[in-house]
Amino acid sequence: xxxxxxxxxxxxxxxxxxxxxxxxxxxxxxxxxxxxxxxxxxxxxxxxxxxxxxxxxxxxxxxxxxxxxxxxxxxxxxxxxxxxxxxxxxxxxxxxxxxxxxxxxxxxxxxxxxxxxxxxxxxxxxxxxxxxxxxxxxxxxxxxxxxxxxxxxxxxxxxxxxxxxxxxxxxxxxxxxxxxxxxxxxxxxxxxxxxxxxxxxxxxxxxxxxxxxxxxxxxxxxxxxxxxxxxxxxxxxxxxxxxxxxxxxxxxxxxxxxxxxxxxxxxxxxxxxxxxxxxxxxxxxxxxxxxxxxxxxxxxxxxxxxxxxxxxxxxxxxxxxxxxxxxxxxxxxxxxxxxxxxxxxxxxxxxxxxxxxxxxxxxxxxxxxxxxxxxxxxxx
Amino acid sequence: xxxxxxxxxxxxxxxxxxxxxxxxxxxxxxxxxxxxxxxxxxxxxxxxxxxxxxxxxxxxxxxxxxxxxxxxxxxxxxxxxxxxxxxxxxxxxxxxxxxxxxxxxxxxxxxxxxxxxxxxxxxxxxxxxxxxxxxxxxxxxxxxxxxxxxxxxxxxxxxxxxxxxxxxxxxxxxxxxxxxxxxxxxxxxxxxxxxxxxxxxxxxxxxxxxxxxxxxxxxxxxxxxxxxxxxxxxxxxxxxxxxxxxxxxxx
Numbered sequence: 001x002x003x004x005x006x007x008x009x010x011x012x013x014x015x016x017x018x019x020x021x022x023x024x025x026x027x028x029x030x031x032x033x034x035x036x037x038x039x040x041x042x043x044x045x046x047x048x049x050x051x052x053x054x055x056x057x058x059x060x061x062x063x064x065x066x067x068x069x070x071x072x073x074x075x076x077x078x079x080x081x082x083x084x085x086x087x088x089x090x091x092x093x094x095x096x097x098x099x100x101x102x103x104x105x106x107x108x109x110x111x112x113x114x115x116x117x118x119x120x121x122x123x124x125x126x127x128x129x130x131x132x133x134x135x136x137x138x139x140x141x142x143x144x145x146x147x148x149x150x151x152x153x154x155x156x157x158x159x160x161x162x163x164x165x166x167x168x169x170x171x172x173x174x175x176x177x178x179x180x181x182x183x184x185x186x187x188x189x190x191x192x193x194x195x196x197x198x199x200x201x202x203x204x205x206x207x208x209x210x211x212x213x214x215x216x217x218x219x220x221x222x223x224x225x226x227x228x229x230x231x232x233x234x235x236x237x238x239x240x241x242x243x244x245x246x247x248x249x250x251x252x253x254x255x256x257x258x259x260x261x262x263x264x265x266x267x268x269x270x271x272x273x274x275x276x277x278x279x280x281x282x283x284x285x286x287x288x289x290x291x292x293x294x295x296x297x298x299x300x301x302x303x304x305x306x307x308x309x310x311x312x313x314x315x316x317x318x319x320x321x322x323x324x325x326x327x328x329x330x331x332x333x334x335x336x337x338x339x340x341x342x343x344x345x346x347x348x349x350x351x352x353x354x355x356x357x358x359x360x361x362x363x364x365x366x367x368x369x370x371x372x373x374x375x376x377x378x379x380x
Numbered sequence: 381x382x383x384x385x386x387x388x389x390x391x392x393x394x395x396x397x398x399x400x401x402x403x404x405x406x407x408x409x410x411x412x413x414x415x416x417x418x419x420x421x422x423x424x425x426x427x428x429x430x431x432x433x434x435x436x437x438x439x440x441x442x443x444x445x446x447x448x449x450x451x452x453x454x455x456x457x458x459x460x461x462x463x464x465x466x467x468x469x470x471x472x473x474x475x476x477x478x479x480x481x482x483x484x485x486x487x488x489x490x491x492x493x494x495x496x497x498x499x500x501x502x503x504x505x506x507x508x509x510x511x512x513x514x515x516x517x518x519x520x521x522x523x524x525x526x527x528x529x530x531x532x533x534x535x536x537x538x539x540x541x542x543x544x545x546x547x548x549x550x551x552x553x554x555x556x557x558x559x560x561x562x563x564x565x566x567x568x569x570x571x572x573x574x575x576x577x578x579x580x581x582x583x584x585x586x587x588x589x590x591x592x593x594x595x596x597x598x599x600x601x602x603x604x605x606x607x608x609x610x611x612x613x614x615x616x617x618x619x620x621x622x623x624x625x626x627x628x629x630x631x
Contacts, residue, residue: 223500241464
């Protein structure tokens with residue numbers, strides 16, 4: 001009865017717990033500054049969610065998700081930057097009405113590819129479509145030629161490096177190494193004050209749950225099982241009549257689109273976008289979040305992202321030099337000891353205990369067992 | 381026999397097939413024909429090119445020259461998944477199944493519907509799928525193991541599962557690479573029984589070393605040696621062929 005195309009009963013409980021945690025517990029217990037930090041961390045959760053589909057299920061390790069995070073983020077930032085660069089705001093520039101960094105770089109007119117970003121509708125479409133189509137092109141070029149595994153991972157790294165160099169090098173068009181800063185309003189609504197930050201946090205959580213639902217749908221569709229099958233025996237899937245490349249392209253593209261939504265949320269919540277979120281190091285960090293949370297678990301990846309980022313913030317404040325070593329060590333430890341991450345620890349050690357606890361309560365004859373346990377019989 | 385009868389259409393016609401790997405001809409100018417509803421066994425010493433022939437037919441390896449006609453379609457120019465759709469199914473030498481999925485899910489993936497990305501997203505496990513999976517599971521002796529994870533099956537059961545995954549595709553030509561290798565005596569007997577049952581309305585191309593098993597199932601035997609045909613005919617004829625005895629059976 002509770003089984004449907006999106007989740008089964010235990011997953012529904014997991015999703016409700018996460019929703020309660022993000023929507024009720026965190027906003028009630030954290031101040032606005034810390035809540036905004038959570039919003040920043042959650043932008044990476046979108047990437048981790050995509051990696052669960054692409055890497056966990058499909059076995060396609062991408063070390064270049066920062067590319068898509070960046071593309072989504074830059075699309076959003078371009079819109080916000082244009083709005084912040086109205087003629088009144090920029091009248092001290094030699095060319096008013098264009099973003100400040102363009103003026104500093106002696107540009108006298110808005111480049112053609114910036115112009116459509118005056119429209120919010122176009123921007124929203126671009127946030128999803130630009131990275132989606134880019135992933136489609138990379139995926140088609142690679143997977144149709146049967147490039148996979150380590151080679152694919154290295155190529156995605158190269159793409160991340162290239163995009164960073166491109167953004168830094170084309171300062172007049174992209175804001176260069178500083179990125180796009182001083183983003184102010186969204187359709188006239190100031191995104192900087194505390195109440196806006198809180199609103200944006202809830203908006204982001206809402207988007208995250210939409211993405212979780214999409215991921216759940218993919219996972220529960222036959223496509224999810226084909227991804228698992230492909231990860232294990234690619235040839236068997238191919239000789240069962242499937243075009244393996246198309247399924248890989250799909251998984252890679254959907255991961256790219258999730259990452260891009262995360263990037264756009266980053267630009268909104270944090271108020272700037274820079275190439276330091278595009279390159280190799282952030283891309284690898286995003287893989288670590290997924291690995292720590294559990295690459296086979298949609299919800300695990302989100303907890304993993306939050307946990308690693310909390311640790312990062314608190315540890316890097318105290319031991320800035322040691323943090324990177326700590327992160328690397330954590331990654332190695334998780335992969336060696338708990339290949340399925342936190343979610344694996346949960347399902348192997350914690351869940352069985354809870355089940356036993358519930359079962360022992362259920363066995364008590366004096367009918368005080370609560371009804372939720374009584375309905376607990378498997379639906380199929 | 382009948383005068384004026386049309387020349388017989390072969391299900392599979394392999395003609396002048398050659399593949400060379402860096403100058404080494406693994407299959408050299410090979411021609412053979414498989415009839416409708418025939419069980420053909422390919423035997424031969426190691427390195428004779430048996431598996432390569434199956435690889436060529438199913439599209440895993442591209443031919444250097446020659447032609448493979450299946451029901452009038454030229455397979456050498458088709459992609460692997462198109463060859464499957466044309467009606468050719470192939471089982472690999474080592475049991476090639478999905479360990480992390482259940483027996484049911486293994487069979488379901490091979491069910492010939494929803495093979496595009498969109499189709500796989502919207503696929504529903506309806507009664508037709510369930511019935512077919514149960515039907516095939518019964519045939520391959522795994523009826524009561526449907527909800528078991530496939531990695532818990534024995535080696536022989538994994539081989540049957542893969543045969544089942546092909547059966548559910550309902551191919552016109554079924555190609556099996558050493559289906560009884562590593563099986564116990566009783567499993568072999570069951571597999572022979574299984575193969576004899578599933579050949580109705582389809583042809584089977586089998587690679588096998590186990591001569592007892594070959595004798596049980598083969599209508600016709602092709603002996604390969606160094607990428608070429610050494611001998612072809614009934615089991616009896618092949619067994620008595622001095623050339624075959626010298627290079628293969630005599631050992």
